[in-house]
Amino acid sequence: PQLSGYRDYLLNEPHLQAALSLKECISNPDAALTRGILEPLASLKRVGKLENLNCVILVDALCEAEYHRPDHGDTITTFLAKHMVNFPSWLKVVATVRTQLQEITKQLPYTRINLDNNSNENIQKDILGYVNFRLQNSPSIQTNITSTTSGKSESGSVTQHKFSQHLLNLSQGSFLFVKLTLDLLERGHLVAKSSGYKVLPVTLAQIYSLHFNLRFPTVRSFEKVTHILSVCLSALYPLTLLEIYYSVNALLVDNFLPWQEFFQRFKLLSGFLVKRL
Template sequence: SFSSLCQVVAYHYCQADNAYTCLVPEFVHNVAALLCRSPQFVAYREQLLREPHLQSLLSLRSCVQDPMASFRRGVLEPLENLHKERKIPDEDFIILIDGLNEAEFHKPDYGDTIVSFLSKMIGKFPSWLKLVVTVRTSLQEIIKLLPFHRIFLDRLEENEAIDQDLQAYILHRIHSSSEIQNNISLNGKMDNTTFGKLSSHLKTLSQGSYLYLKLTFDLIEKGYLVLKSSSYKVVPVSLSEVYLLQCNMKFPTQSSFDRVMPLLNVAVASLHPLTDEHIFQAINAGNIEGTLEWEDFQQRMENLSMFLIKRRDMTRMFVHPSFREW
């Protein structure tokens, strides 16, 4: 709900192809930076501006040297004191950590992972500051140390609210696009029975994944999928099939895909987002068949732009972790 969104005062997104996001010092530094920018925590920001020693505690250097001390003395203790002084609203607030399983990909040789760090710190959190973390169902073993209530988003039959949310999204996509309505109508008709059958079919295939639903509806909206049979055989049965369909449409021949393979190989191998120039240099450094020209490289990169998106700092990342794995 919107009120729940207003309670989120900081977030952290763990990304396997951006190694820094998976490290504890970066996590502490990032969360502190977002907390001081939160409109609910203006008093915290003002305190940081007044007290240079707190700023020093939360510097990246201090977070590397002793992340537990930085988080406890630079975040939790000041927030708790401000709450006692009623300078922070008397409400529950949320720190959201997404993709926690991604951080395990960069398990350090020594020191904590984000999971083990949280397991040591969670007992020191004030009762009004909540943690919400997401982790892939198949990898939930990594959070066994965290004393959290669990909600499984892929078990539709066990949670009516999840089913209703998926239904609402499907309804929104259909009603907001005449192209989708035209491409799912059987014999030009879209009655409640047809909608109910399609909705049930998509919810089952999605296994709770909004990404699957979004990408599938995008394909329907653009006319790449036209459902003129009640069997829905043309509908991809999984996210992997969606990606396969997207790639087959973008690269219809083996030779067209072979042209972009070197770019994908570099992006998959890198532990950090790279600029186009860095990708270009990496390809040519390992190219024994002659130098790839910049203009040719740019054309190939343009063909990959829907899969390797450009960030604000001009580096590239895969559009989603699941595509990188696929």
């Protein structure tokens, strides 16, 4: 790990571990950030216990916090704005926000990069680079996109070039769309043999629908996990397995779901829900 010095420092300072506990981060986030992260990092940097490198903190979807804006206190955006003056120059923040809600970031003194411009040459190069990497390292994807024209098979390089360009156009700059589409091809859930690649999804919604239809082919099979999904999607913070279990049973008025049955249903969502260790 790049910050092994910081890790060792935390292990030797129990009071800092306490300052960074979930309870303290909720009750006093300002102190947790300053005393638990910024001050120790600055101190370690001064004494040469951190390598000479730039570090990045990634904050995804600043706009999500706006949907649950508190009556008092900070959102993530105002919290970052308040503490930016204390960030050392070698500790950068990379934050994302949806275009329609970018107004909330006005107070942040960050350099702005717009990824909505599909004609941006750098975005196109990055996506093509990713697609070509996946193609070159996955024989199953190569097999599932091999097309024929007039009964003749095209060469691998021609096919891969055509497919890469087609997927680039479909993606409209979305790496998530590209990744999920390639994942489906790699697992054999999609086979794009025709030269027009008409079988490929064209939106993220279609990809998610396909995933769920593959996992839950009937309404009855989907009903088994409906309550679990409802609880997880409505929660404002990640729940433990036990919290999900009790919440699901709170929704069941006429019957009680035994733990073993709940756990079996939860496992059906493997890949959709990530279990925190």
